[in-house]
Amino acid sequence: QMKAPKLEIKDGFDARLVRNKLHLNQAEFWGPLNVTQSGGSRYESGRAMPGPVKLLVNIVYGTPRQAERLVSYLRSKE
Secondary structure, eight states: OOOOOOOSOOSHHHHHHHHHHTTOOHHHHHGGGTOOHHHHHHHHTTOOOOHHHHHHHHHHHSOHHHHHHHHHHHHHTO
């Protein structure tokens, strides 16, 4: 059993920092994750981010190495 990798983007506040660093508006950042702009705004304002969204945001916006570790971890759970 693989140990779950540490998530770099732990909550909406972290996601907002990454989004701002990438110079993306909320629709551009959250859209590829199939999260609406308003949903992303709620996460960025403090609403708890569901586990699957947290994993996806880390896969999409984390480093390639972090994404690889997360995908490997998820595949090991099959």
